[in-house]
Amino acid sequence: MKEVLAQHVDLFLIIVYLGAIFLFGVLFREYVKSTEDYFLAGRALPWWVIGMSIIGTNIGAYDYVGAAGGAYRFGIAQANYEWLGAIPAMIVSALVIIPYYWKNKVYTVPEYLGKRYKEAVRVIEAVIYGVFLVMLLGIFFWASGIMLHTYVGWSIGFSIVITAIVVGFYTISGGLAAVAITDVVQLGIMFVGGFAVAAVGFAKAGGVLKFFAALKAAHPQHLQVFLPLDNPAYPWLGMILGLGLVLSPAWWCANQSIIQRTLGARSEWDARAGMLFAAFPKTLIPILVVLPGFFALMFAPPGTIKNPDQALPWVVKNFLPPGIGGLVFVAFIAALHSSVDSTLNSAATLWTRDIYQRYIKRDASDRHYLLVGRILTFAFIVFGVIFAPFTEKFPGIYVAMQTLLSFFQGPTLATLLLGVLWWRATGWGGLVGLTSGVLLAVFLSVLKVNFLYVAWWSFVFSLVVNVVVSYLTPPEPPQKLRGLVYGYLEKDEDFKRAVERRING
């Protein structure tokens, strides 16, 4: 009887959540009148919405499962992805990179790179990230279908269609504003769910200190944030060089889904404050993703968990009381939806601004591009629903796509950093540096080098090639660089003359 009641409570929570999220689409529809409203929320987002939306977008259901599995296997070292692998890069993104995107009023990261370097750099970046985001949708839809099927019992097909209708409706009707506000709600649900799991776990162990003392006694290495160099997954040097200095800055400075929220800020200060504010909940994410792995390690009977990725499902299914389990499940769904909506909106922005508007129809009205943005969002939903079942047939697709993306992270970061920080970097330097860095990353991956070191060396190589080619090619004209490069005004002769004229009256 108790179990039946709990099931009804869980189902009630899920239906209330889906209904509430659907309502957002209706509420935000009337605010979307232009492409700026649709893609950038009318540049009206306050810092706290940006911050919470960034983290909502950043944490997906895969992160929950994968990170809990990582913590189960390797311990607190998994938290490096949320700490060293995020916070410094978020600070640099806020105080160095975002002001340049914001000042140039761009819609996308490739758009900035195209302005700074060459149109070819913009096309390469737009196609890579555009294709990646669209493919990712199919995987997200499949994951949502599996989760609803496992927990609620709906068929996978029906679950995918329900997800597509709910997320698609508010994303198409409300654009980035609806996406950002729903992300805020979804992040709130994720934290409530995460804290509920933590409370139950610590209560079972007899308190926080008792739990950590028992964990330290049973698995001392699980409380070491850095692991030896011979660790296959998280060697400490790879964590600092590959994750801390390359992959993380590439993610937080150049990922369209993340950056797009800051481009929709109501002021430059809000854009920067939004990214810094996001770093506070990011610091707490290990409570959501690492603790469940620890609870599975300490409380699951030996031999129960054969694959580390089963750690979180085991906690939800066997460890939590009914009702709380439903809440955590809604948190998963919220995490997944917040990633789907952001991916949809960013993919539509990239394809509309960098491909359609640039190469298919150049001088159409804003109304036309708004319609194209909405049609593309709808088309990506349909593609995602159709593509979703294929991800089951090819379980390596997600891994392959992540590997593919890792080929571009280091070279993209090198191109972006030199573009923002060094006035002498030229269009050819950017293009040759980017492409040669990608080729090196592919070569190193074929040699089975750890992906953290692939990221580091492809970044260094791309940086060096960019510098060498830039010195071998003529500098860019000052009028092209104005407002695009850090500290460039001091070197701009026109600017110097204008200041002198003003001083001399």
Next chain:
Amino acid sequence: MGDFFRGLPLYWAKVIAALLYLLLGLWVITRPRDFIFRGTEDKSRWRDLRLWALVLIGIQIILYFLF
């Protein structure tokens, strides 16, 4: 180079991470006030983004010291 790093005790990883955070903190402190408040009329202390960044760095150093 690999042998050099392999020879280092594990706590050197924490020392390097702490140094990186300290360098970042020093860089944050030197950001000009005009730049930090650009885009807002309100110059209240809580809006000073250098403080936000320093609090974040402080929390990180504590976490890496603890684990």
